[in-house]
Structure formats: C-alpha cells, structure tokens
Amino acid sequence: MSLLEVKDLTISFPDKTGSEIAVNELNFSMETGDILGIVGESGSGKSVTSLAIMGLTNPNTKIEADKLVFDGHDLLSLSEREFMKIRGRLMSMVFQEPMSSLNPLVPVGRQIEEVLETHSDETDRKPKVIAIMKEVGLPRAEELYHQLPYELSGGMLQRILIAMAMIMQPKLMIADEPTTALDVTVQAQILRLMKRLNTQYQTAILFVSHDIAVIRDICKQVMVLYLGYIMEAGPVEEIIRRPKNPYTLGLLKSIPRPQLKDQPLYTIPGRVPTLNERPTGCPFHTRCFKAQDRCRHELPPLVETGDFKLRCFYPVGEDER
Ligand SMILES: Nc1ncnc2c1ncn2[C@@H]1O[C@H](COP(=O)(O)OP(=O)(O)OP(=O)(O)O)[C@@H](O)[C@H]1O
Numbered sequence: 001m002s003l004l005e006v007k008d009l010t011i012s013f014p015d016k017t018g019s020e021i022a023v024n025e026l027n028f029s030m031e032t033g034d035i036l037g038i039v040g041e042s043g044s045g046k047s048v049t050s051l052a053i054m055g056l057t058n059p060n061t062k063i064e065a066d067k068l069v070f071d072g073h074d075l076l077s078l079s080e081r082e083f084m085k086i087r088g089r090l091m092s093m094v095f096q097e098p099m100s101s102l103n104p105l106v107p108v109g110r111q112i113e114e115v116l117e118t119h120s121d122e123t124d125r126k127p128k129v130i131a132i133m134k135e136v137g138l139p140r141a142e143e144l145y146h147q148l149p150y151e152l153s154g155g156m157l158q159r160i161l162i163a164m165a166m167i168m169q170p171k172l173m174i175a176d177e178p179t180t181a182l183d184v185t186v187q188a189q190i191l192r193l194m195k196r197l198n199t200q201y202q203t204a205i206l207f208v209s210h211d212i213a214v215i216r217d218i219c220k221q222v223m224v225l226y227l228g229y230i231m232e233a234g235p236v237e238e239i240i241r242r243p244k245n246p247y248t249l250g251l252l253k254s255i256p257r258p259q260l261k262d263q264p265l266y267t268i269p270g271r272v273p274t275l276n277e278r279p280t281g282c283p284f285h286t287r288c289f290k291a292q293d294r295c296r297h298e299l300p301p302l303v304e305t306g307d308f309k310l311r312c313f314y315p316v317g318e319d320e321r
C-alpha cells in the first residue's frame with residue numbers, strides 16, 4: 001500500500017453559472033521517503049491539490065476522486081475532527097509566506113510547542129522544542145524561543161515553520177513554494193535542510209514550485225501541471241534532459257542561464273488562461289509552437305510508458321530542444 005494514493009482527483013468550484021474545474025483527473029502516488037515535485041505556472045492547480053490532501057480547502061470547493069488515501073485513511077470521508085488528529089502529526093504543510101502562517105503575537109518557540117501540545121501527552125515539551133529548533137539550524141535556540149515572528153529574518157521564519165512541520169516526525173510534508181520568498185543562498189540552505197530531514201526521518205515530501213530548477217535540486221520525480229492537467233511526469237533528470245511536452249520545454253527554456261547572458265530570456269508566449277477561458281482540446285494549444293488542428297479539438301490522453309507519463313499528440317523532437 002502506498003503512503004499517498006491519488007486516483008482521478010478532480011477539484012472544482014461550482015457556482016451559479018456552472019463549475020470551474022481547477023484540477024482534472026489527477027493521478028499519482030507516493031511511497032515512504034519519496035520526494036515528488038509539482039511544477040507549473042500560476043493557476044495550474046498546485047496549491048488546491050496540496051490543500052485538498054491536507055483537508056484545508058474552503059467550503060466552496062468540490063473534491064471528487066476515485067481514491068484519495070493517505071496512510072490508510074480515506075481522506076474523502078474524514079470529518080474535520082478526524083482530519084485534525086492527522087494534520088500536524090502524520091502530515092504537515094509549509095507555506096510560502098511564513099509571516100502569514102504564524103501568529104504575530106506569540107513567541108515562535110511557543111508556536112512550535114503548540115503542535116506538541118495538540119498531538120502528544122508529553123509534559124516536558126520545551127527541551128523537545130529547543131532540540132528541533134537546533135535541528136533545523138536555528139542559532140541561539142534558547143533565546144530565539146521567546147522572540148516574536150517580526151524579530152526574525154525570512155529564512156529563520158521558514159526554519160520555524162519547518163520545525164513546526166517536522167516536530168511530530170510526520171510521514172508526509174507538503175511544501176508549497178517554501179523557498180520562493182527567500183534569496184538564493186537562503187533558498188539553497190532550506191532545500192538542503194529539507195533533504196536532510198527527508199533522509200533522517202524518511203518523511204515523504206510533496207514539493208510544489210513554479211521553478212523547475214528548484215524542483216531539480218530536491219526531487220527525483222516531477223509532475224508538470226498546466227491548467228489542472230498533468231502534461232508530463234517522470235524522473236526529473238530525464239525530463240530536464242529530454243522534455244517531450246512543449247510546455248515542459250517552455251518552462252525549461254525560461255530558466256535564466258549564465259552562459260546565455262547576452263540573449264533575451266525566453267518566455268512562453270501568451271498567458272495562462274483563467275479557468276473559464278479554458279480552451280477546448282489540449283489546454284496548452286493556444287500557446288504551443290507545435291499545435292495542429294487536432295490539438296484544438298481533442299484532449300490528448302495521458303499516455304504511460306514505464307516511469308513516464310505524457311499528454312501530447314506532437315511531442316518535442318530531438319532537434320527542437
Ligand atoms: N476558492 C476558490 N474559488 C474559486 N477558484 C479558486 C479557488 N481557489 C483556487 N481557485 C482557482 O483554481 C485555480 C488553481 O489555483 P491554485 O491556487 O491551485 O494555483 P497554483 O498552481 O497554486 O498557482 P500559484 O503558482 O499562483 O500559486 C486558479 O485558477 C484559481 O483561480
């Protein structure tokens with residue numbers, strides 16, 4: 001049995017005029033200790049997928065799936081009470097903006113301790129909090145324990161959030177753009193920390209980013225999403241070396257490369273349509289350099305070959321990369 005099994009997950013927002021579908025029949029699974037990346041531009045459905053797994057979507061969200069099972073729990077049938085027993089203990093989440101995830105009026109150490117209070121009977125909690133603060137690389141943990149969020153730098157706050165997410169040694173941690181707000185050196189440190197925690201505790205990580213270069217740093221497997229559809233998925237190194245979906249190629253070409261510093265940076269033409277502008281056929285055809293008539297009318301199926309999944313009628317050829 002997989003740690004997380006997602007089968008035909010569809011997420012939509014029903015309103016008076018119909019239903020806007022944000023995620024379409026998403027399929028993936030994760031095993032203990034896996035690090036899986038989800039990459040895609042804004043609006044591709046990365047966050048709603050993460051929130052659906054955590055049971056944190058707001059009430060206007062409709063979640064349907066053939067299977068949404070985590071560690072033997074059927075997430076579709078859990079009550080909020082039952083979810084609260086799992087969240088923080090078996091699975092946890094780290095968000096992009098640490099400041100908005102923390103209470104500005106409560107010392108950071110106390111906020112980590114509250115996770116322990118909720119999930120364990122332990123009475124001697126402070127030493128455990130200090131230990132995890134040191135573990136995530138926070139200096140002077142004893143003093144820092146008493147400080148308020150505004151007194152810490154962005155990188156330190158992100159470490160606090162990771163400490164909160166890791167203190168119960170969960171089986172799964174979902175990180176939604178955890179390093180996007182940080183500068184590159186701090187970003188690299190945070191990625192290293194997450195990798196170390198993954199090895200040490202075998203915590204699986206679902207890592208969400210719009211940046212495929214960051215995904216490459218931390219993940220072995222990646223799933224490329226566009227407008228709620230998996231466009232391509234598989235081992236990250238292979239996909240970076242030989243992208244088959246024109247969308248993946250576009251994402252890769254948009255990464256700044258120092259050796260090409262005299263050339264203007266590539267950007268994928270056009271912009272991501274909103275949910276109610278979604279085109280018929282392949283969701284990417286309006287921006288795709290390979291689109292043919294068929295792509296405008298027919299949704300390409302997601303074809304699985306070994307470790308790889310690809311949704312495309314006209315994959316990128318060797319000479320087009
Ligand atoms: N509560 C909601 N009600 C209606 N539409 C929503 C709601 N939450 C998200 N959406 C829509 O669902 C789509 C997917 O949103 P999501 O936040 O998952 O994107 P994302 O991939 O995380 O993007 P970003 O990179 O900007 O964080 C978007 O079009 C968004 O506008």
Ligand SMILES: [Mg+2]
Nearest residue numbers: 046047048176
């Ligand atoms: Mg998001």
